[in-house]
Amino acid sequence: MALISVEDALERVLSGLSPLEVERVPIAQAHGRVLAEDLAATLTQPPFDASAMDGYAVRAADVAALPATLALIGESAAGARFDGIVGPGQTVRIFTGAPVPDGADTVVIQEDTEAFGDSVLVKAAVAGRHIRPEGQDFMEGDVLLRRGTRFGARTVMLAAAMNHAELPVRRKPRVAILSTGDEIVPPGSMIGPDQIVASVSYGIAALVDSYGGDSLDLGVARDDEGALAQFIARVADADVLVTIGGASVGERDLVADALARAGLQMDFAKVAMRPGKPAFAGRLGSTRVLGLPGNPVSAFVCAVVFLLPMLRGLLGGNASVVPQQATLASALPENGPRQGYQRATSSFADDGTRHVRVLSSQDSSLMAALAHADCLIVRAPHAPAVPEGTKVLVLPLAG
Numbered sequence: 001m002a003l004i005s006v007e008d009a010l011e012r013v014l015s016g017l018s019p020l021e022v023e024r025v026p027i028a029q030a031h032g033r034v035l036a037e038d039l040a041a042t043l044t045q046p047p048f049d050a051s052a053m054d055g056y057a058v059r060a061a062d063v064a065a066l067p068a069t070l071a072l073i074g075e076s077a078a079g080a081r082f083d084g085i086v087g088p089g090q091t092v093r094i095f096t097g098a099p100v101p102d103g104a105d106t107v108v109i110q111e112d113t114e115a116f117g118d119s120v121l122v123k124a125a126v127a128g129r130h131i132r133p134e135g136q137d138f139m140e141g142d143v144l145l146r147r148g149t150r151f152g153a154r155t156v157m158l159a160a161a162m163n164h165a166e167l168p169v170r171r172k173p174r175v176a177i178l179s180t181g182d183e184i185v186p187p188g189s190m191i192g193p194d195q196i197v198a199s200v201s202y203g204i205a206a207l208v209d210s211y212g213g214d215s216l217d218l219g220v221a222r223d224d225e226g227a228l229a230q231f232i233a234r235v236a237d238a239d240v241l242v243t244i245g246g247a248s249v250g251e252r253d254l255v256a257d258a259l260a261r262a263g264l265q266m267d268f269a270k271v272a273m274r275p276g277k278p279a280f281a282g283r284l285g286s287t288r289v290l291g292l293p294g295n296p297v298s299a300f301v302c303a304v305v306f307l308l309p310m311l312r313g314l315l316g317g318n319a320s321v322v323p324q325q326a327t328l329a330s331a332l333p334e335n336g337p338r339q340g341y342q343r344a345t346s347s348f349a350d351d352g353t354r355h356v357r358v359l360s361s362q363d364s365s366l367m368a369a370l371a372h373a374d375c376l377i378v379r380a381p382h383a384p385a386v387p388e389g390t391k392v393l394v395l396p397l398a399g
């Protein structure tokens with residue numbers, strides 16, 4: 001059977017995919033969630049001209065000639081402003097974050113003053129210093145966060161500062177993960193002869209969760225259509241079902257058959273990519289299905305290439321991934337007929353240019369090498385051999 005190109009496979013995976021519904025979450029639970037609407041500030045920050053230092057609010061004209069002695073007429077603290085006006089020859093004690101009183105246009109830091117009862121001697125001052133003007137951070141109505149933003153620590157802090165107690169986010173895509181294979185046992189088991197520890201499901205679950213999804217590990221189905229059918233029957237409310245293993249051509253590769261019996265409409269089977277050739281995708285009712293090959297690196301690469309764009313699409317973001325440019329730190333041989341995703345490590349030049357060195361072994365079972373890599377060099381089918389220094393495209397690996 002002719003292999004479909006990665007580009008066509010991705011187009012099929014994403015066709016008809018629409019963003020999930022919007023829900024509101026308390027800001028304390030927003031980390032990792034994806035913003036569903038552009039978000040505007042509901043206030044101006046700082047809301048008033050504020051002092052940046054502890055010291056004295058003065059009129060610049062009064063401290064043009066130094067030293068100067070001023071009359072202390074009150075105090076402005078954060079949360080308790082001075083309501084009067086600072087007149088000529090007067091000053092107000094002020095603290096960091098406090099509103100600058102009317103009449104004053106400069107703050108003198110306390111280290112440059114000496115206070116004697118009700119008078120303050122100013123020894124050094126710079127007109128206009130140490131005041132944070134109203135709105136310096138942002139203005140009411142400014143759209144500071146765009147839909148599709150995945151909340152991290154800094155954007156959560158900003159949204160809170162914009163005075164949002166709740167945020168409109170996309171429902172988390174529910175991703176059910178099914179491992180398959182008679183040899184697969186959970187980590188920490190007493191490993192019997194010929195058994196293999198389940199590892200892929202943990203990597204895929206971590207990838208899903210870190211991209212804003214909600215992973216559900218269904219466990220391991222034996223290589224038997226009845227067992228597979230039982231698991232498949234449990235995934236109706238998942239947005240995506242990811243299967244691992246049993247995707248190739250052997251008699252025990254039963255996953256696609258079991259899904260077909262459950263009603264899978266196949267979008268594609270087998271992709272011109274290396275690793276990842278046996279990958280398939282389809283739809284089971286409203287659940288999208290992505291069949292990953294069992295080889296751990298093949299599975300992970302397919303998840304980066306197909307699952308992450310699906311998650312982005314479901315979360316209302318831009319699904320397409322734009323590979324980045326990098327410079328080869330080692331030569332590459334001619335590529336074969338399938339699009340290559342070669343594990344590589346990066347170093348960065350002083351100007352920020354990424355230099356990538358391909359790892360010596362590219363076998364699709366090597367998890368230690370995958371964990372050591374930080375990017376995938378993307379090579380077009382039949383790309384010619386290229387020397388060190390050539391520009392290539394890479395997909396950075398997060399997580």
Ligand SMILES: Nc1nc2c(c(=O)[nH]1)N[C@H]1C(S)=C(S)[C@@H](COP(=O)(O)OP(=O)(O)OC[C@H]3O[C@@H](n4cnc5c(N)ncnc54)[C@H](O)[C@@H]3O)O[C@H]1N2
Pocket residue numbers: 179180181183184196197198199200201244245246247248249253275276277278292293294295296298364
């Ligand atoms: N005659 C052919 N044989 C194979 C072909 C082919 O075209 N013709 N394709 C090869 C390619 S490419 C790949 S990739 C593998 C993928 O095969 P399967 O998807 O059927 O995967 P399995 O046979 O079930 O397992 C392969 C390998 O991965 C281990 N595995 C499986 N699940 C897990 C898991 N959850 N955690 C960790 N490791 C797992 C499994 O034990 C095997 O070692 O097929 C080639 N064969």
Ligand code: MOO
Pocket residue numbers: 273274275276277278293295298364
């Ligand atoms: O995906 Mo197989 O991915 O070429 O080992």
